[in-house]
Each structure stands twice: as structure tokens, then as C-alpha cells.
Amino acid sequence: MTGLPTDPQPLAIAVIGTGPRGLSVLERLAVRLREEPAPRRRLRVYAIDAVEVGAGRVWRTDQQDWFTMNTVVGQVTMYSGEPDDGPARPGAGPSLGQWIAERSRTHGEELLGPNDYASRLRYGQYLRSVYRTIAEHLPEEAELVPVRDRVVRLRPRPGGGYDLLCESDPVPLFADKVVLTTGHPRNRPDGFEREMLDFAAGRPGVHYLCGDSAADLALDADTIPPGTAVGILGMGLSFYDVMVALTLGRGGAFTTLSDGSMRYEPSGREPRIVAGSRSGLPIPARGRNQKEPHFSHRALFLTxxxxxxxxxxxxxxxxxxxxxxxxxxxxxxxxxxxxxxxxxxxxxxxxxxxxxxxxxxxxxxxxxxxxxxxxxxxxxxxxxxxxxxxxxxxxxxxxxxxxxxxxxxxxxxxxxxxxxxxxxxxxxxxxxxxxxxxxxxxxxxxxxxxxxxxxxxxxxxxxxxxxxxxxxxxxAGPPRYRVRQLLALIEAGIVEVAGPATSYTTDEGTGGFRVASPQVAGSARTVRVLIDARIPTPNLHRDTSPLIRGLLDDGLISEYVVEDPVHGERFETGGLAVTRAPFHVVDAAGRVRTDLYALGIPTEHTRWFTQVGSSRPGMRTLFYRDADAIAADLLSGGPEEPRPTGRALVGAASGAPAGGEGA
Structure with a gap:
């Protein structure tokens, strides 16, 4: 291409996982490619996702529309800058609320106000539109290659870079640099889960469903027939997803009454739900939003x-x-x-x-x-x-x-x-x-x-x-209407809350699971299906992903361990060890791999609250800055040899914190 070296081999970058974190890196790459001098080499970027390129698994666009976000649409954006007089493009695009308003005007789709909540399906559609915008506005010296496949192995080449082995293609992809933004894990069962799974095995009609996104759980009538007694473990945000899938998803309907409360009209196809948790309290409602998207509390004490x-x-x-x-x-x-x-x-x-x-x-x-x-x-x-x-x-x-x-x-x-x-x-x-x-x-x-x-x-x-x-x-509560729906379901007798300190055990006598609160006399119930409505906690050693297991086995990644020789303490976190921005992976030998990055949920415990799924309009959030740091480093030059590090680079020696405001 004009102005580029004659070397035909492009700089190849692979982003594995194209949910919000992966998409944010792609967006900032596109901005930097347009705003900075042309790179010395052509650029090829592989956007790889096992489920849906540009949306990922949790936000995929084939899920039902009753699964809801818990942030109002006016506070959500995937663009690193607000719209201007030009077309939507990387660095200047609409928030989720603005995109929905435009789709309402041009396509007749449902209009949501800035303080309303969108479905996850709709957010997935927005993410896909952002992905298309990125692809359409790349400069000529760069190409974006979507790959819908599961990466199962990463093998370093002696001369630098990696071969990426995919599940359905025998020919590996080559990338000079790789970004891991793989999102929520699926974990190997722990002791409790193994006990529940073993108990259910061989018992017709008895099921234990491990924690996962509700859209990926077997909540259909074949697994849970109408009238089946179902126990739900945990009453956080995912509990509400399971709740609506088993009620609205079974043809039930909610009617809003004159006083703002709701009444549930059953379809007759619902199961009977018994829920419980440590507190005995369903996660409370989020307050009615009265804040502009750019508002953030200015700390006075915890600074x-x-x-x-x-x-x-x-x-x-x-x-x-x-x-x-x-x-x-x-x-x-x-x-x-x-x-x-x-x-x-x-x-x-x-x-x-x-x-x-x-x-x-x-x-x-x-x-x-x-x-x-x-x-x-x-x-x-x-x-x-x-x-x-x-x-x-x-x-x-x-x-x-x-x-x-x-x-x-x-x-x-x-x-x-x-x-x-x-x-x-x-x-x-x-x-x-x-x-x-x-x-x-x-x-x-x-x-x-x-x-x-x-x-x-x-x-x-x-x-x-x-x-x-x-x-x-x-x-991090749900929208108020979700809590009103739960109230209506409890009043209708569809949902029962067992009480505080709920226990979940197997019962050989009845052949089912026993759900009971030791603080509520007479609360014990036997259920045929037990659903874990807790999102799995990231843990490298329990992650079932072949990619993560292979990276661990090959010593390309390592667990972040907090060691404090002064106090004689050590804590193995289960998180993936990375440096500070731009978040290079630290391998098993303690070396920084400057051609391998990790961002988001896999690094939880090294960093906190990595599940943030968007930026906020008009704010230079940490979500944005994380992605930009990786994008800048990806374009800074060719791959380098891994360099040794005293663990101070990842905080194990100094304990010094990272800074910045968040989404």
C-alpha cells in the first residue's frame, strides 16, 4: 500500500473475546490508527469470539429480551468520545440511549428514555453496531478479520508471536501480539457442586444447574416441567434473570396497578420456586436515577x-x-x-x-x-x-x-x-x-x-x-420494576423465600434437594431442580477453558499471589497476574510477556471489579483508559522478548496501587 514498506507481512494482532472489553480495545485501536501517523507495517486484527463476534456470549443477540441490564441507557456507551457533527465512528459515537432513540426514529423500534433500562439483547445489538462502525472506519492500511471460533491453544513461536489453534480449523492463525479479553468463566465444579451433580446423576427429573449466565442455563420446560418444585441458590442479579425466565418466559404476565404495584397473571406453565441466600434478602432495587451521565460523587474522605x-x-x-x-x-x-x-x-x-x-x-x-x-x-x-x-x-x-x-x-x-x-x-x-x-x-x-x-x-x-x-x-441492584415483579410473584404464591442462612442439601429419602432456613421454623422444602444463580468467581485453576488450561500448563500465564514477608502472609488469589497498564501477562517464571495482554474478568483479584461492561458518556473512565493503554502499546512496535521482572512490576513487592476514575 502507498507509504508502507514493501514487507508484505502485516503486523498481526489477535483479540480473543469480543464482548465489551475486547470491543473497547478494538475501538481505541481504530481511533489511534486514524489519528496517529501511519504504522510502519500494515495491520491485520483478528476479532475472535466463540459465540458472536462483536457481542460475545453474555450479550449475544439471539437471547430472549426479558434479561435486563442494571444500568440506565443514558449512562452506557462503548464509544470513547461523544457524537459530533460527523458520522458515528470510533472516538465519536452515540451512547446506548442515543442509539436506541435513533433506531426508534429510523426503524420504529421501542423508544427508551435515558433513565430506562435496556434488555441485554438490545445492548448486544448496540455492541454489534459499534463493531460494524469500527470495521467501516478503519484506515486502508488496516484490516479487521472476524473469526467465529474457539481458541483452544496458544503456542509461542521461537522467533516471536503465537500460533493460535482454533477448535474448528486445523490451520493455526499467527499473531504477533495477543489480547485476552475472554470474559466470564465456566468453572470446574467445587466440592458442593460435585456433590449436587453426583446426586442428580441417574435420578430422572432431578437436576442441578451450575451457576452461569441465565441465557445459557437449561430453564426450558423439558428440564423444568410446569409445576416442578425448583430451588434457587442466591438472590442477586442473576436470581432475577432466572425468575423472569421461569415466569414471563413461561407465558405469565404482569399488570401494573393504579398504586404502582404489580399483579402477576400466571400461565399455568410455571414451576414452584423456593429461593434463598445467606442474608435471606433479595438484592434491593437501584434508586430512581436522577443523575446526569457525567455525574460522579467527589470524594472528600476516601481520596x-x-x-x-x-x-x-x-x-x-x-x-x-x-x-x-x-x-x-x-x-x-x-x-x-x-x-x-x-x-x-x-x-x-x-x-x-x-x-x-x-x-x-x-x-x-x-x-x-x-x-x-x-x-x-x-x-x-x-x-x-x-x-x-x-x-x-x-x-x-x-x-x-x-x-x-x-x-x-x-x-x-x-x-x-x-x-x-x-x-x-x-x-x-x-x-x-x-x-x-x-x-x-x-x-x-x-x-x-x-x-x-x-x-x-x-x-x-x-x-x-x-x-x-x-x-x-x-x-448494584436491579431496576425497581423487577423488585415489584418479585413482590407480585411472592404474593401470587409462585415464589417463596426460605429465609436467612439458607442451606441446600441432598435428601436420599425423597430423592430431591432440601432447601431450608435454620431461622424459619417449617421452612424446609424438597425440590427436584436446584439452580445456582450465582455468577462464577474467576479462578484460573478452576477455569474449564482449554485455552486458559493450556496457558497455565505451558507456563505462559501465572496466578497472582499476594506475598507479604513483613507479616509472614501469603494469599493465592486465583486471578491472572498482569502488570499495570498496559496489562502485560506475567508468566510462570515471573517474566513479563510484552506480546501478551489480559484485560477484564480473567484479571479479577489482581484488580478489582473488572466486570464493568461499558464506559460513560462524556467521561474519561478507567474502562476507556484501560483499553487505550493496550491499544497504544499494540501499535508501539514489533514483538519483544519476554523480560524478567521482580514482582514489583505487578505489585507483589511494593503494594503500590493503580489509579483513575471508573465507569
């Missing part, structure tokens, strides 16, 4: 500077910069939530100016290390219950209930009160405004946690085991 100062104190006191989550991070995080909570109460009662005056005084007291109790009394807030995350996440505590009816009545009351709070909004409603801060300050939490920023024991016990379950329950 990057505060994290840095805490590290300096830890280093001076212990000789290690690693933090204790409960002592160094959580108190500052709770101050952020308390500040928003009390300020919202004053604003709702006395108006914006009074709220601003209170906020100034309240923040000054907290920043000076003072006790805000006197200020709260002066402001007339002493009778308002304080914000208590543990109480919200575990409302039943250790209490026991004499029968399922008593528990059910209290559960419904808690759910209705929470819906009333959600209706107030995530800005004007004190409770949901405060809980929304958990989303906005994720990136500062990342600075404290990522790359071994915590002591190993604190990361495992305080962060993963205690904080994350509460954070997940309270910060």
Missing part, C-alpha cells in the same frame, strides 16, 4: 491522597506499605456514605441551600477528626436512624421466626420500604443517594486494593469475605 498517607503510616509503623482494609479504608468509606446520607436528609427537609451549609460544616467536623453527633443534634437529625450497611444487608440478623408466614410478612414489608426509598431517587433519596456512592468511589477503593495493596489476610477476610458481599448487595 487518593488519604490512601497514600495511610500507606506512608503503615510503612513507618510496620515496614510494609500494605493496608488493613478494616482500619485504613472502611472508616473513610463509611464517612463518605454518612456525609451524603445526612446531607440528603437536610436537603430534602430544608432545601438546597440549607443542605449545602450543613454539608460544609459536617465535612469540616469529619476532616478535623471530630465527633459529628453534636452537629446532627443541632440539625434535628438525632431521631433518624443512622446508616448501617450491615443492618441493611442482613436485616434479619440472627433472629428466628415461628413459621414461614411470619417471615414472609416481614420480608415483604422490608422490600416495600426499600422500594419507597428507591422511588425517592439516587440523589434526593437519602438512602439510595448514599448507597450510590459505593459505585462512585470504586476507583479509590481500587487504589487501596489492586495489585496487592492490602495485607494478604485483610484482602482475603476483610475485603473479599466481609465487605464485598455487602457491597454487591447494596450497590
Amino acid at each position: 487518593p491522597h488519604a490512601v497514600e498517607q495511610a500507606r506512608k503510616r503503615r510503612m513507618a509503623d510496620t515496614g510494609s506499605a500494605r493496608l488493613d482494609f478494616d482500619e485504613d479504608v472502611l472508616p473513610l468509606l463509611l464517612q463518605e456514605l454518612d456525609h451524603v446520607y445526612w446531607t440528603a436528609h437536610v436537603t430534602a427537609r430544608d432545601g438546597k441551600e440549607a443542605g449545602e451549609r450543613f454539608a460544609e460544616r459536617h465535612s469540616a467536623v469529619l476532616l478535623s477528626g471530630g465527633d459529628p453527633a453534636g452537629l446532627l443534634r443541632e440539625a434535628g437529625l438525632e431521631d433518624i436512624p443512622p446508616l448501617d450497611l450491615q443492618r441493611l444487608a442482613r436485616p434479619f440478623g440472627d433472629r428466628h421466626f415461628p413459621d414461614p408466614q411470619t417471615f414472609r410478612a416481614e420480608l415483604l414489608e422490608i422490600m416495600r420500604r426499600d422500594l419507597a426509598e428507591a422511588d425517592l431517587g439516587n440523589s434526593e433519596g437519602p438512602l439510595k443517594a448514599a448507597l450510590d456512592v459505593l459505585r462512585d468511589i470504586r476507583n479509590v477503593v481500587r487504589e487501596a486494593v489492586d495489585y496487592g495493596g492490602l495485607r494478604p489476610s485483610s484482602h482475603r477476610d476483610a475485603f473479599l469475605r466481609r465487605y464485598l458481599p455487602v457491597n454487591s448487595l447494596l450497590s
